[in-house]
Amino acid sequence: MSLRRITTGIAAATSLGLAVGVGYALGSDPGPDEPPTSPPISLANADLSLAASCDDLLDSYVDRxxxxxxxxGWGGDGVVMFGAQSSDAGVTESGAGSERSMATTSRTTSNESGTNVQELGVDESDVVKVAGSLLLRMRDGELLAYDVSGDEPALLSSTRLDDARGNDWMGDPxxxxxFVDGRAVVLGSSPDGRSSTLTTVDLSDPTSPTVVDTTTIEARASAVRLHGDVVRVVLQNGLPxxxxxSPDGTFGQIRSRLRNRALVRDTTLADWLPTIDGEPVVECEDxxxxxxxxxxxxxxxxxxFDPxxxxxxxxxxxxxxxxxxxxxxxxxxxAAGGPDWGWFGDCIDCRMTMPAPDGTTPxxxxxxxxxxxxxxASGSVEGTIADRWSMDAVGGSLRVAVxxxxxxxNYNSLITLREDGSDLVEAGRVDDLGIGEEIKSVRWFDELAIVVTFRQTDPLYAIDLTDRSAPQLLGELKIPGFSEYLHPLGEQRLIGVGQDATLSGMTRGAQAALFDVTDLTNPRQLHVVRYPKNSVAGAGTDPRQFTWLPEQRVALTVVSQGWTGTTGWVSVLSLDDGSMTNRMVEVEHGSDVADVRLVPLVSGKVALVTGEDVSFFAL
Structure with a gap:
């Protein structure tokens, strides 16, 4: 792969494309008989710029x-810590004494692939996927295909997956x-988390799958999304x-600093960009x-790419x-963060807040x-953005909880932004949410946001977003504990899964709370189910461990307990007239608890996927 100079190939815009009137164009190579166009088109927005050449792009990395x-090493003059900046139903409202139209949310149940996703129409990678009577799951580096149309799941095939170099997938077993159009795209990672392998498998005949392509990229994958038939993978490369x-002797620090700076000057673009077989995946002009x-x-x-x-x-x-x-x-x-010296994360869609540079997040x-x-467009907000769940876009407006x-x-805010030319500009805001507290969860609706913060109690805030230029705090509810994940249950109910806590703020164990949000000026907690001491609700960190079955009025969520030994249960929460009954079903132990899934099937059954088995779950 050649590293090309930037041209103005407007007629054949490449992946960053053409932003007519408000953005910029990035072009492709001129033909063999065409001279390069000069000068290159610059970004219209001053927050981003393009290098004039690959050498200039490399210089921008090295200079910083x-x-x-x-x-x-990395970290300036401080003691080194290996550091890579690292780090995935409606509500009837009534307010101001008048009834308003029902708000709707983009996410009410698991989507057709079986995964509880953030956005309807945007599928997310998971350890399990379904398509009709076909269920696929990953286990210990194998892609397993099951027929789930019968009385019991039947294994159809097992396909061992290796990386592009033929190495076993032991980094991310x-x-x-x-899964799209009969093809699965499987993501695995190396033991050190610094390379990712994408394997495309043809399952048009699920009894005899065929590996179509295996590509290993030197970068950490932090998200995988599916838009229609297009798979998008977000890759991260931190500091090389x-x-x-390290210093040694009287003049050790001077010598060591000079040598380390020389190593940085000797880096190439392959050290800074994701690569396949040593060649950058992305072109300099992109x-x-x-x-x-x-x-x-x-x-x-x-x-x-299209599978x-x-x-x-x-x-x-x-x-x-x-x-x-x-x-x-x-x-x-x-959302860009500031430098984060310390632990290097290797999880997909994990929640690891990075500090805001200069207190402001671009x-x-x-x-x-x-x-x-x-x-x-680009812009910035003052404050920090905890994770992807703190952002939401609807109707041309970006809403952010910071x-x-x-x-x-010392408070949290909700900010609405609109695109004005190539700028993201603030349209409205609400401040003073949870003074001295931390945002624990956010649930977005078309014209509503529910924000939960916590320090000692759990303030649940209902914010009207009907007028994006003037968001309005409608009501709040303060109760012990907090909800880490919120899910709407029809038009008037909301369930929160998180932690129970004392009045002093000490957590005691997992809990599930049922809320009445009929009147958003006066949200109420109807019922609470408390789990064993020191237990954890999986949906708090991974919403894919929550499943809502609207026809049965049943919520399924994974709860675990233990450190030296871990037990995992499925909590079966049946809703009836403002209360919940709970049934605990022990399903898994150890590290496999994190991969437990409850998957709704077209037959009306629910598949229980554990570390070693796929079965039908008895509701």
């Missing part, structure tokens, strides 16, 4: 990196997948792992450079490392169209 390297020296030098240094790349032709890919990137990315049906938003917006992505930073008061 030199300020972050010291005698111990579970793996995750999406270099052979840094990498946008933030003007804020305080954002985390690295690269976040989105690679898109029908998995080797034909488009890619675009922003020269910052961030795992806070959110996809709507037609937009991709990337946000970059891209429009999605087929396999293309076009930069359309926590405090050095540029805010």
């Amino acid at each position: 990196a030199l300020g972050q390297v010291g005698p111990y 579970g793996g995750e997948l999406v 792992e270099l052979d840094f020296s 990498v946008a450079i933030p003007d804020d030098e305080e954002v985390a240094l690295g690269t976040t790349t989105v690679v898109a 029908a032709g998995p080797t034909s890919r488009t890619s675009h990137a922003v020269a910052t490392d961030s795992d806070t990315s959110y996809f709507s049906t037609d937009r991709f938003y990337l 946000i970059f917006a891209f429009a999605l169209d087929g396999m293309d992505a076009t930069f359309v 926590g405090p930073s050095s540029e805010t008061g």
Whole structure:
């Protein structure tokens, strides 16, 4: 793969595409008989820029990196910690004494693939997928296919998956997948979490699957999404792992700093960009450079492809490392964080808040169209964005729940943003949510947001978003404990899964709480189910462990307990007239508890997927 110079090929815009009137164009190579166009088109938005050449792109990485390297390596003059910036039903409202139209949410039940997703129409990778009577699951590096149309699930095939080098998938023995048009795209990762393998498997005959393509990319995958028949993978590259020296002797720090800076100067683009067989996946002209030098240094790349032709890919990137990315049906938003020296995460869609650079979080917006992505706008919010669940887009408006930073008061806020040309500008806001507290969960509706914060009690805030320029706090409810995940249960009910706590704020164990949100000026808690001491509700960190069955009025959620030994249950919560009855079913033990799924099937049955088995769950 050649590293091309930027041209103005407007007629053949590449993956970052053409933003007519408000953005920019990034082009493809001129033909062999065509001279390159000069000068290249610049970004219309000053928050991002393009390098004039691959050499200039590399210089932009190196120049920023030199300020972050010291005698111990990354981290400047501080003691080194191996650091890579790292880090996935409606409600009837009544307010102001008048009845308003029913609000709707984009996510009410598991989607047709069986996964409880953030956005209707945007599927997410999971350890299990269903398509009609076919169920696929990953287990210990194997893709297993089951027929779930009979009295019991029947195993059809088992396909062992290796990386592109023929190595066994022991880094991520579970793996995750999406499924479209008879083909599965499976994601696995290396033991150190620094490379990702995408395997496309043809299951047109599920009794005899065929591996179509296996590609290993040197980058960490932090999200996988499916828009129609287009798979998008978000890849992260943090600071390169270099052979840094440490101080030794009288002048050790000076010598060590000079040597370490020389190592940074000797880096190539292959050290900063995701690569396949040593060649960058993304072209130089498809990498946008933030003007804020305080954002985390690295690269976040989105690679898109159709599983029908998995080797034909488009890619675009922003020269910052961030795992806070959110996809709507037609937009991709990337929230940049600040440097984070310390632990390197290797999970998909994990919740790891990165500090805001200078107390302000930049946000970059891209429009999605087929396999293309076009930069359309960027802006910033004062404060920190905890994770993708803190962002939501509807009707051309981006809504963001932010926590405090050095540029805010000690409170949380909800901010609405609109696209004005190539800028994301603030349209409205509500402040003073949970003073001195932390945002634990957010649930977005078309014209409503429910925000939960916590320090000692659980304030649940209902915010009217009908007028995006003037969001209004309608009501709040303060109770012990907190909800880490919220799910609507029809028009007037909401369930929160999280932690029970004492009045002093000490957590005691998992809980599920039923809320009445008929009157948003006066939300009420109707009933609480408390689980054993020191238990944890899986949906709090992974909403894929929650399933709502609207016809049966039953919620299924995974609860676990234990440290040296772990037991996992399925909590069967049956709703009736404002109360819940609970039945606990022990299903799994150990680390396999994290992969337990309850999958609704077209037959009306529910498949229980555990570490070693697939069975039908008795409701």
